[in-house]
Amino acid sequence: MKRLIYVLCAGLLLMATSESCNETEVGTIDKNDNQAPGQVSNAQVENLNGAAKITYSLPKDKDLLYIRAVYTSKQGVVRETKVSRYLDNLTLEGFGDTDIYEAKLYAVDKSENESAPLIVKVHPKTPPFALVQDLLIATTAFGGLDVAFENETESDVSIVILTNDKLGNFVPIRTLNTKSKIGSFSARDLPAVETRFGLFVRDRWGNLSDTSYVTLTPLYEARLDKTKMKALKMPTDANFYPGNDVDHLFNDDVSASTAYHSIDPVTMPQWFTFDMGQTAKLSRMAWFMRPGWFYALHNPRKVEIWGSNNPNPDGSFDNWVLLATHEQIKPSGLPAGQNSNADNEAAALGETIVFPIDAPAVRYIRFKTLKNWSDGVYVNFTELTMWGNPEK
Structure with missing residues (x-):
């Protein structure tokens, strides 16, 4: 009888162990925890044109999922970048000037728990759209004007030509969307009379350069x-x-x-x-x-x-x-x-x-x-x- 009891107890113990293993396998992560991961640390900043590359050390949490970085533009727009847990760097883009900004870096785990932020100051260099604007050259052409440009960083930009319409409104008449390093484009079908033109550059985040002005007389065409x-x-x-x-x-x-x-x-x-x-x-x-x-x-x-x-x-x-x-x-x-x-x-x-x-x-x-x-x-x-x- 005692032997039978020992056998039943051993069986029950084996079943309990088996059920326990089915519920939580060795080495798995509980995806429903409320424990925030550790902070990102040792941040190093490389300031770029209109951007900043931040390299950092990752926390040791096994359930780390990604790193999130945010900053707020001068217009109050919150811009965000997310990268995989397998990367030790990220790049924040879309800065419209060369001011100093605070960026916040968060570590996020599989339960979407966020760490306390690591605050990093970045000081981006002159944004690409402003570099392009500074190098625009407008010249007289048949029926309008030619605009030569340089885009050293090969960034996505839009170059806009403005002039007065028939109602006297100063409006865009031609827009070139480009990421070419160098090139030119034209506005045509304009009368051969002295005309005031404006030029500005826009990037894909909506940042605008100042407008430059030039007065030219298109050649008859x-x-x-x-x-x-x-x-x-x-x-x-x-x-x-x-x-x-x-x-x-x-x-x-x-x-x-x-x-x-x-x-x-x-x-x-x-x-x-x-x-x-x-x-x-x-x-x-x-x-x-x-x-x-x-x-x-x-x-x-x-x-x-x-x-x-x-x-x-x-x-x-x-x-x-x-x-x-x-x-x-x-x-x-x-x-x-x-x-x-x-x-x-x-x-x-x-x-x-x-x-x-x-x-x-x-x-x-x-x-x-x-x-x-x-x-x-x-x-x-x-x-x-x-x-x-x-x-x-």
Whole structure:
């Protein structure tokens, strides 16, 4: 009998141990605790342009989940950054000036318990948008102005051009969103009268630079009359599909239903020639890609534009002058077949080539394609528009 009792007790003890192990396994964390983790410590600050990188020592708590850092902007906006427990640093961004700020660092565990804050003072350097603003250069251009910029930190910024509208309101007329290190952009279709312009830069957190002002007189520019333009087939020009000749580029139809398309035998480089029907000092040209094939297939990618007033009838480049060399850049940088909204918007506006102000006035144009988007030998696009100052 005693032996039976001993066996039953041993069995009950084994069951109790087993049930206890099922409830709390060795080494697991209770996710419903109310115990805050230890503080972050040993903070070291590296002040950056419009930002601050903070390196620290993590607390030893096994249930640590992440580190949270917060600061309050001058506008009262609380900005927050969270990083994994596996990192010993984080970067606070979006500072709009070079003042001293207090940042609070919290350790947070799996139960969302927060430690007491570690208060760290940061002193960010000049923010990127202000650096860009300081280096903007505005110059007179045909039909408006050109703005050159430098963005050394390659930060996301928006550069805004303002001028008076017809009601006298000083309003934005062109905004460039960019993270390019260097570049330029323009505002066009403005009258050739003395005009006051404003320039400012905005970042993605809504910080704004001061506005700078410049007064310029745009050079006269008009869209050239397409009804005067026609193909000038030269012996060395590329062949084209019947119904897809050069004249289809001058009908103001950017759909795929009418287009220019070269045909065998062709190689790269290749070119076609046309007569503008008037002599003009050119300011710019825009070509429009075939819809459905933006930044792909046979659309031109790298081109040269040549001008002449007396082309050699043998089709050679005698009596021609190189007006511009241009390579089309896809805004997003995505692979062929993957287009962002920025890509589609840029394609809808047309690919623009700006000619140098000192380029000579010409009547005949040769569009030479060095490379298309498929590395193939065909060229296909839908429309071409020219601007400049035509001779009377």
